[in-house]
Amino acid sequence: MKNIAVFASGSGSNFQAIIDSVEAGDLQANITLLVCDKPDAMAIQRALKHGVPTFAFSPKTYQDKASFEAEILTRLKEVEVDFIALAGYMRLIGPTLLEAYEGKIVNIHPSLLPAFPGKDAIGQALKAGATETGVTVHYVDQGMDTGPIIEQVAVPIYESDTQNHVRKRIHDVEHELYPKVLQQILNPAEVRTN
Ligand code: GAR
Numbered sequence: 001m002k003n004i005a006v007f008a009s010g011s012g013s014n015f016q017a018i019i020d021s022v023e024a025g026d027l028q029a030n031i032t033l034l035v036c037d038k039p040d041a042m043a044i045q046r047a048l049k050h051g052v053p054t055f056a057f058s059p060k061t062y063q064d065k066a067s068f069e070a071e072i073l074t075r076l077k078e079v080e081v082d083f084i085a086l087a088g089y090m091r092l093i094g095p096t097l098l099e100a101y102e103g104k105i106v107n108i109h110p111s112l113l114p115a116f117p118g119k120d121a122i123g124q125a126l127k128a129g130a131t132e133t134g135v136t137v138h139y140v141d142q143g144m145d146t147g148p149i150i151e152q153v154a155v156p157i158y159e160s161d162t163q164n165h166v167r168k169r170i171h172d173v174e175h176e177l178y179p180k181v182l183q184q185i186l187n188p189a190e191v192r193t194n
Contacts, residue, residue: 002082003081004018004032004081004084005084006052007036007084008035009088010043010088011042012041012046014088014171015047017176017178018087019046020179026179028186032081033054034052034055036054037057037068037091039058065096066094069093072096083185085105086108086140087108092142093142106137107147108137108177108178110134112133133170134152135170136149150181150185155173
């Protein structure tokens with residue numbers, strides 16, 4: 001069974017969906033670390049409640065991204081992490097982690113990429129007057145939400161929607177989609193050859 005680390009910066013509802021899926025036996029993986037760049041984030045409480053070890057850090061206490069990513073890498077190695085799932089981690093991944101985990105980092109983003117990359121994707125969609133947005137799970141490369149797309153699900157936007165309505169609709173899709181895609185990547189069905 002693969003060891004995964006989840007990276008989060010905020011509420012961690014996607015992290016919770018991954019925990020729930022592992023606990024239900026639907027996602028076969030060990031969550032061996034939560035990495036969090038906001039020491040007061042709710043994601044940390046979720047980790048504590050479910051016995052997931054946590055590395056929480058304040059980026060501003062490090063000289064630069066290379067320094068805190070070097071420390072993250074040490075922590076990942078300590079608990080033998082094979083694969084990284086970004087779940088609302090609001091930072092670009094730098095070369096230190098990308099080189100160590102090439103092709104082994106995925107992200108979930110609240111839009112149909114390449115539309116609305118970066119921060120506040122839901123706000124961007126509403127401002128653009130879009131009638132549809134969605135969710136994308138993709139591999140992470142050096143760009144901002146630019147890596148190869150694994151799966152996308154569309155989510156409608158209705159005229160009467162506030163940001164909260166769209167966020168809730170997107171979260172519902174994310175919580176189902178992300179654990180399912182992780183299971184497919186980490187435990188691909190064996191192909192029969194005879
Ligand atoms: C999620 O909607 C995720 O797609 C988004 O942040 C939210 C985190 O929610 N990620 C990005 O915008 C990344 N560019 P959560 O903390 O409740 O899982």
